[in-house]
Amino acid sequence: MRGSLYIVSAPSGAGKTSLVGKLIELDSRIIVSVSSTTRDKRPGEENGVNYHFLNLEEFQEKIAEGDFLEHAQVFDNFYGTSQSSVENQLNSGKDVILEIDWQGAQQVRALMPNAIAIFILPPSLKELKKRLTGRGTDSNEVIERRMAEAVSEISHYDEFDYIVINNNFDIALKELHSIFSSGRLAQTKQVEAHNNLIQAMLD
Template identity: 50%
Template sequence: MPGTLFIVTAPSGAGKTTLVHGLLQRDPRVQLSISFTTRAPRPGEQDGREYRFVDVPTFRALRDRGEFLEWAEVHGNYYGTSKAWLREQIAAGRDTLLEIDWQGAQQVRKAFPGSIGVFVLPPSVEALEARLRGRGTDSDEVISRRLLGARGEMRHVGEFDYVIINDEIDAALDDLIAVVRASRLRYECQHQRHPQYFNFLEQD
């Protein structure tokens, strides 16, 4: 049976990456979608594991051939999701998770209408600001810009199937795991995975 595509979206600082990593550690049946990027690998990253690292001409060639389901330029680097790779993974029955912004989520859900969208919200804008400042990596100007962007992103929360409020990280992780588990209990999934239990439906 086909796998399920999970789309997780959140404003910067809401804890999306921490939650996704926690899910991947707790549920080995979920794999992370591997995007193409033109940015340089960070220490410890490997090509084909975190990202497919390519140069700008290669990325643009792939883009121009229509190879990407969606793509974006973020802080001077390109990122793109391979259309063919995702379809192969889903067709092979692999549950796959895609971390993406709300605009990319719109594009992906048009191509994969059976995907499940999850939006991670901070408990408040004030809490989000505290988290961003707690990183100690951004200037006041950058933090102000991120907060302004976050307000705009959070207005799209109604476009998603599930909303997780990340007030306490362990509880939020339990919620994300619950979404994945519940998706596997849908009738069509259970019927395809365990047809022997549904024989009574075909009996007179």
């Protein structure tokens, strides 16, 4: 059975990465597509695991080759997703998550309109700033820029199918997982998985 494509977006600091990381631990049928980026590696990150780290020239070559399902500039860096890689993962029966911003979501849904889009929100802007500050990885200037960008990103909430508010992590995780579970119970998915059973009952 072919998997489903999910888009998960959120303002920086809303907890998207932590939620998705725990989700794929809970459910082996879910994987995250590894995006390409021109940003520098952060401590502890691995090439090919967290991102495919490319320089600007390499990234531009892939754009010219039409290799990206979506690509966008976020702050001073570029991010993109390989379409062929995503298709291979879906065909293997995995549900695939794209962790991308609203701009990337628009590009993906134009090409793959069946993609299911989920937006994760923090409980408040005050809490969002607290989380960004608590990381200890960004300067005050970068944090203020991310806060300004967050308001712009949140304004696109109505372009998504589901909204999960990450106030309590465990509750948000359960809500996020329930979206994937219910997606597998959709009529089209169940018929694909159990067509012989259904037909046997109708004969």
